[in-house]
Amino acid sequence: MVAYVMCMALLGLGIYCVLMKRNLIKIIVGLVITEYAINLFFVLISYRKNGLAPIFAADAPVAPETMVDPLPQALVLTAIVIGLATTALIVALAMRLYEKYGTFDIAEIRELKG
Template sequence: MDAYLPYVLCLVLFCIGIYAVISKRNIIKIIIGVIIAEYAVNLFLILVAYKAGGRSPIFSRTQEILPEAMVDPLPHALVLTSIVIGLATTAFLIALAVRLYGKYGTFDISRMRELRG
């Protein structure tokens, strides 16, 4: 059971993020929800790469490290990419939030009623 605990916690974190997106009415809180969900997925990606007792996947000049002893390096590269994408999305969402605040004078999404259904 202990071995699965990190994965379960990851899922819980993801659900917290989704919950924030669905239930909150403040734009900033919704954005924070998106970020939490995003980092839960990134964390999951890192967990997938983990190997018990694994070392960081970097070759060194002073030390001989076998590839077998390293954790899987591919997800690390992927997680970096996904963090960058997350950065772009977050920056865009925040810029939108600022502009929306300028138009409506509030962050409350239930008071923005330009669009229906």
């Protein structure tokens, strides 16, 4: 239970970081924290104490009740890959923004309004 609460606290921290910070890099860090909080949550719900690898083999009979659920791990890996792609793109955008504006402060990067 504590682990779930900590996980949600991490999620809250990430969203706080995205909303409140003015530095582009800190916003990106906040995004990454948010993504990872969800990934952690996903892994947590599939965690089983003393669980075994979910392999059905003829010579090693294992009861399904003691196996861990393999699906969330695969899904989290996919989610991490997606997160990587998004983060790489956003970092590249932040670097191009720095090149154009000479600052990472979002208060000074605001040509668009209205």
